[in-house]
Amino acid sequence: MSEKLLVRKIRDGTVIDHIPAGSALDVLKVLGVTGKEGFRISIVMNTDSMKLGKKDIIKIEGRELNLEEVNIIALIAPTATINIIRGYRVVKKEKVEIPDYIEDIVKCANPNCVTNLEKGLKTRFKVVSRRPLLLKCLYCDRYTTLEDIYRQFIRREPAK
Ligand SMILES: [Zn+2]
CATH class of the missing domain: 3.30.70.140 (Aspartate carbamoyltransferase regulatory subunit, N-terminal domain)
Incomplete structure (x- = not known):
């Protein structure tokens, strides 16, 4: 068809x-x-x-x-x-293209990050690697991975 x-x-x-x-x-x-x-x-x-x-x-x-x-x-x-x-x-x-910086939509994986504690503060990440995906928080320097993003949005692990 x-x-x-x-x-x-x-x-x-x-x-x-x-x-x-x-x-x-x-x-x-x-x-x-x-x-x-x-x-x-x-x-x-x-x-x-x-x-x-x-x-x-x-x-x-x-x-x-x-x-x-x-x-x-x-x-x-x-x-x-x-x-x-x-x-x-x-x-x-x-x-679609993974940009150099990601703002606002993804949450920082660090629960103690200021972006998770302060309401209204937007997240900001530098994309340090695309494969595997690695985002570095510009506030706390911690890394957020594809697994973290899946947990945030899809609530399960990505398929390997
Ligand atoms: Zn952070």
Whole structure:
């Protein structure tokens, strides 16, 4: 069955393509999308991909992801591409990339870090390694790993 038959075209919104197979639900968790927001969301999992063999796709109607959200997807779905759709047309297509700095979304793994103790203080990390993922807190110098991020958002360990 072709992809077009599986998921209909959307008029406005975001298509996240080339998600590693089986990770679409994790991506939604990291995005904070629960389905209760009222957006129409289509998820295709384990569909054929020329590039990846198998892949997942998420289509979110009526919502355009911002740059911060795109960056956070890169942490757990590094192969993902983001397509912004307006009027049935792709107006922006980007491959996600782990940025040099990550702000606000990820929590510091150090429970005594000032960012965990003081309300309203945003976290700030320098990305010191992408594979394996290693973020260094600019407040307490402690490292936050991919496992910490999975524990924070997905509440289980990443697949090895
Ligand atoms: Zn910290």
